[in-house]
Amino acid sequence: MIESSTAQPKGPAGRGAPVNARGAPLNRRGLETRARVIRTAIAMLAAGGDGCEASANLVAKRAGVTWGTVQHQFGGVDGLWAAVLEELAGQGDMLPWKDMDDGSVAERMSRIVDALWSGLDSTPGRAVAALRSLLPRDTAEFTEAYPRTAEQLALWDRRWRRAYARAFRGLVVDAYRLERVRHLLPAAVRGLYLEQHLSTWADIDDARAVLAESIAGYLEPRP
Incomplete structure (x- = not known):
């Protein structure tokens, strides 16, 4: 599921040989x-969560480098965040889709909800969520101000689309409803994930089960 990207220019050796912001190869x-x-x-x-106080300047300080070094390496904050997203993607699939395309609609949906939950609770999931909280909410503003970061997030979305489609291979499912659910799932699971960290009387395990069962009922063909 990992795709090549332009988040950081690559040297003559191709992908895996990063260069600095001017395209020069990096030494050791x-x-x-x-x-x-x-x-x-x-x-x-990953440590800060949503609304974390991470910033490119603070990252540079904690890493023991100057802001000039960040500019030289990444071209600025946009290049840094894009490189972070690319690195996270390279650490492996955020969603473990192995054996996902087997069983009934209900069984597959339960696995998808569990996989999304595990993804949110992983280092990549926490880091991406925190990074998104730092970026502009307006899509047009975000794309204009952070084009390379936006491109990397778009790659993450395309990987999710493909994994989701693969999970339902071999089943007869209404395509329109399947697409609507694709938009709902990440937000619904994330809402429950955030709820568990608040004072709540909700049984989160039951809520996750009901979410999967309800969506499966919506997707299963009507007689």
């Missing part, structure tokens, strides 16, 4: 610095 020290900055950013984002 440069590669180590780049990796440290990205690693620091991910740790800060």
Whole structure:
């Protein structure tokens, strides 16, 4: 599910050979610095959660580099966040879709809800959620101000679309309803995930089960 991207220009060696913002190959020290900055950013984002106080300047400070180094390496904040998203994607699938395309609609939907939940509770899931909270809410403003970051998030969305479609292979399911559910699922699961961290009388495990069962009932063919 990992795709190539333009989040960071690549050198002659192709993907996996990052270069600096001007397209020059990085030496060993440069590669180590780049990796440290990205690693620091991910740790800060994953630890902070939504509304975290991570910023590109603070990441640079925690990583022990100057803002000039960040600009030299990534071209600025947009390049940094794009590189972070690319690195997170390269750590493996956020959603473990193995054996997802087997069983009834209800069984598959239960696995999808569980997989989304696990993804939200992972380091990539927490880091991406925190990063999204730092970015402009308006899509047009976000795309204009952070084009490389927006491109990386679009890649994440395309991976989700493909994984979701694969999960229902071999079943007769209404395509229109299936597409509507694709938009609902991440937000619904995320809402329950956030609810568990608040003072609540809700049984979150029951709520997850009802969510999966209700959606499966919506998707299953009518007689």
